[in-house]
Amino acid sequence: MPRRKNRRVPDTFNAPAVAPIAVPDSGARHPVTSHDVARRAGVSQSAVSRCFKPGGSASAKMRERVRRIAEEMGYTPNAIARSLITRRSNLIAVLISNLTSLYYPEVLSELSNHASAHGERILLFALPQESDVDQTIDQVMQYQVDGVIAAVRLSREQVESFKRRNIPVVFFNRYLQDVPVNAVCCDQVDGARILVSRLYAAGHRRFGVIAGPKDSVVGEERVHATIARLNEYGVRQVQVVRGGFDYESGRRGLRELGKLAQRLPQVAVCANDVMAIGCIDAARYDLKLRVPEDLSVVGFDGVGPSTWESHRVTTIRQPVGRMAEATLTLLMDRIANPGLPPEKRILAGQLIEGKSARLG
Amino acid sequence: MPRRKNRRVPDTFNAPAVAPIAVPDSGARHPVTSHDVARRAGVSQSAVSRCFKPGGSASAKMRERVRRIAEEMGYTPNAIARSLITRRSNLIAVLISNLTSLYYPEVLSELSNHASAHGERILLFALPQESDVDQTIDQVMQYQVDGVIAAVRLSREQVESFKRRNIPVVFFNRYLQDVPVNAVCCDQVDGARILVSRLYAAGHRRFGVIAGPKDSVVGEERVHATIARLNEYGVRQVQVVRGGFDYESGRRGLRELGKLAQRLPQVAVCANDVMAIGCIDAARYDLKLRVPEDLSVVGFDGVGPSTWESHRVTTIRQPVGRMAEATLTLLMDRIANPGLPPEKRILAGQLIEGKSARLG
DNA sequence: CGTTACAATGCATGCGAATGCAAACCAATC
């Protein structure tokens, strides 16, 4: 008869020991193992294991019988035990930061879809700040994940520590300067160029920029590319203010741009859509300006609310779905074949004309 | 000398075998185990184990030495192996559906924060549709999660199967009719009553409702409570149209309300904020009405964009943070003590007056 | 110094499934 380990409650809990409650629970306490099934079916444990492995060496008859019995007994293979011996957890760590933004949830959703298509589960690490990453990384290691998708900043050392442990990492929409890493990004430079070109063609000459935090590689790329393109057109004076990628930053940003020069710019290029929305609202409700007649506002990302009738933001939409797909392909390839060299995939964004800017 | 299993690439992969690439990798291939550390430190494996267990029986001197050596060797305890023997994975499954909505990402974010505060990791199951839950549940079982947080519909049978395996489940903002389950919800009934009372007090008499999908328990509660309260006031004629909780549904909803009766209602009660926003936009841009002068619009949830200046939705904000906290407390209690009876916690929402409705 | 009590350590085992190897089985062929 199988021994039954009686679940113990930590002694620190309910110290004034309550009289043991009779749990009105359906019998079947201990989890059913492959041994249990084997015994019941009169076969060996290994046979049971093989019956659950696709392509495992087992006759059709046995396969069917064992599976039926397993079903009856409520047996489910233990993925933890399997991982231990196969050295594959089928777990992918996703490191992500601002779930309260509008962009990342979409990313996460797509990543999740594609991950399960590849037979991988997602171990989520949602960082409140992009700060305490180190502790998190330790957790990631402990769980023997097959790979890591990083949608947050990682330091060189952190990337290095994954490499040492042979855990492939793919960055999402960011990368590391001077270190070859796997990454899938949307082409910010190209997107910025398109926006600026169309804005310039519409006759705009005075540009302001509402940038994101300095430590955002993507945000900085957008800003730099915008300014670079403007310089090509001979526009040298570009006012830049900074914010934190959120609505309030966008709103405050425009007011600050107003204070910076005598006249407001004709265009506000915002480092993302949410800031663009904040900026539009500042224009309308704080400064009583019409958008796009008095001020053109553009953003980046193409998040859901940017299409709302109230704002219809002119923006560069990221192909988040295809980016997620590429991310997983890249990662799964590296998991299957650790020797593959680092690779970046840059996907083009798509201009959404919206109605928050006059384009030429 | 430790044998070294050479990583094998599944034969099904890159069939036209590429010549083995010389991996320019830093040495240290196989993962470092507690045995390795033990040998290096000249102690037993169990000693190493105890040095990493808080409160484990080990002298301060050894603890320090072992930890230092472990650090040097790049040792990280294997959570998978640990889980196998302790029968605690420190994994919590979170079942969630619409990550592209505005509400659930916030929920997920809060759940994640509180989970890590309890030393648990989140295994994320983001369902594209609320459909293929059964396969997902199987995965949840396989990973031996300590508990489940369900922010999706589960059938009676599904709940039952968790119970059979002694995996505690806590529902988030939903529950199961007629079956006692653990759940944390926001008080929809009370919220609806407050909204209606204030709207009625402002003199509104003609009410329309833009409901969510029929299969959403929360959505239906909001609608029923709204109508019930109106009935108490003697308002019997309430037009109801349905949508899918998204922006377009809200927008379409108002237009449909317009067609349903000769006159538009004075109030549109929407089953969530995003629909309220769509409804406001329909009023302004499709029907050229002023909000709230010509039409009062209210929603539920208090998601981020509902506070944007452009909409300032009058709504009942859910205390998502405290709900997440309660969810984890409830769950952790059940994990520690499986005998605890099912429990519901209903937290009150908070009226955000906004400016999308005239209140009395 | 001997005895006791407790802390620190090692040994051996087990968690549940996967897998190399050998044994058993089966069918086809000579």
Added chain:
DNA sequence: GATTGGTTTGCATTCGCATGCATTGTAACG
């Protein structure tokens, strides 16, 4: 019926760590 080749099956071991138990070390006390 014996031989061969292939398929099924079982046995034994392994993955990395935790833990009960026995043993050793250390300190305190009489």
